[in-house]
Amino acid sequence: MTRALYSLCGADERHFFSPHCWKAVMALAHKGLDFEEVPTTYSRIVDIGGGFSKTVPVLDDNGRLISDSFDIALYLEDTYPDRPSLFGGEGGKALSRLVEGYSQMMIHPAIMRIALLDIHSILDEGDKAYFRASRESRLGKPLEDFAAGREAEREAFAAKLEPMRHMLRFQPFIGGESPLFADYIVFGALQWLRIAAGLAMLAPDDPVMAWFERCLDLHESRGRTVTAA
């Protein structure tokens, strides 16, 4: 049995920074499954399974390939039902899609504005060229122009987490008394920001920071294996 997770890395191969890959890492750790995290630059994604996916993470579970962090979590839940649940039932599975929407449509765009140049600076030389060309094509402007509003975005960032603060008045994790995949969805976003640009835009006494620290402590402090900017 071999199990590998192909996970995006920077010029430093230990520098795993992708929010989506962190979701998959935490999901595998939550299930208590051994796996090798394979450092993968953008340019090497095409080599996984003969071009199986345009994106990482890709899970290779003893020859079975699965891409997309949410699909990986669904696969793990179906395939390893006797291990700790990632969703806490069908309701939790369905609601996790709205949590994904909140993270990707509200939090990710803000992080992109704040940390785009920092993310670029993490990459190896080949990936830097790819990243700049693909993002500038998508954004319709140079990375530096897009990043010009980063200070305003840093100041506005804490407000994006108000839904989290409301939830944390009632319970320590999105999953309730203990974490579920929904926690890893939002954790992945803040872990991406922490690694690329740090979390100085959040106050030390912010309840979201206390939750994030709890998440960093999970699974033998897996999240602390990559240092912050």
Added chain:
Amino acid sequence: MTRALYSLCGADERHFFSPHCWKAVMALAHKGLDFEEVPTTYSRIVDIGGGFSKTVPVLDDNGRLISDSFDIALYLEDTYPDRPSLFGGEGGKALSRLVEGYSQMMIHPAIMRIALLDIHSILDEGDKAYFRASRESRLGKPLEDFAAGREAEREAFAAKLEPMRHMLRFQPFIGGESPLFADYIVFGALQWLRIAAGLAMLAPDDPVMAWFERCLDLHESRGRTVTAA
């Protein structure tokens, strides 16, 4: 057995408009429970159970009083476990608190800015005075000054629902193939906006509008019993 839900109304007693009361109405209907919806102005909340709660909804379930829409949903789930679930398991219950946070911290403030004067205009004369005094004290300015930014807020409103559009790419309800309490949380917010100010700020072909229409159709079209502004 008598079951009553005290629910906020305007000068017209059939004009139930509160987002929190709509959540409770839909939760009761979801459980298939008969109940009387008791029209309650702000000034009459103090009379419920001898001043039991400062807010509505209040559920009187054969003499047992419960306030707060989320607590009412939890009570119904515990008390009527053999009827259709409002949460779909413990994970769904926990994640519903983040959905509540998204609705109340992201969507409600925008609706307040858009519809504050419309809400005021719905109320009876006594409630109008109370509403103006309490909101102006909280906001630190006249209602009219607070509402000055309403046009910009109307234009920005659709973007607040991007997490919903993401979710709707995968499933017809927040609860998956069928609705759960999490749907009623966001439904309550948009129902409040629809009744007070209409939904013209959302495009007719917006997937959120299709979801909202599906919610209006639920439980013998209960949501359509109050007409829109």
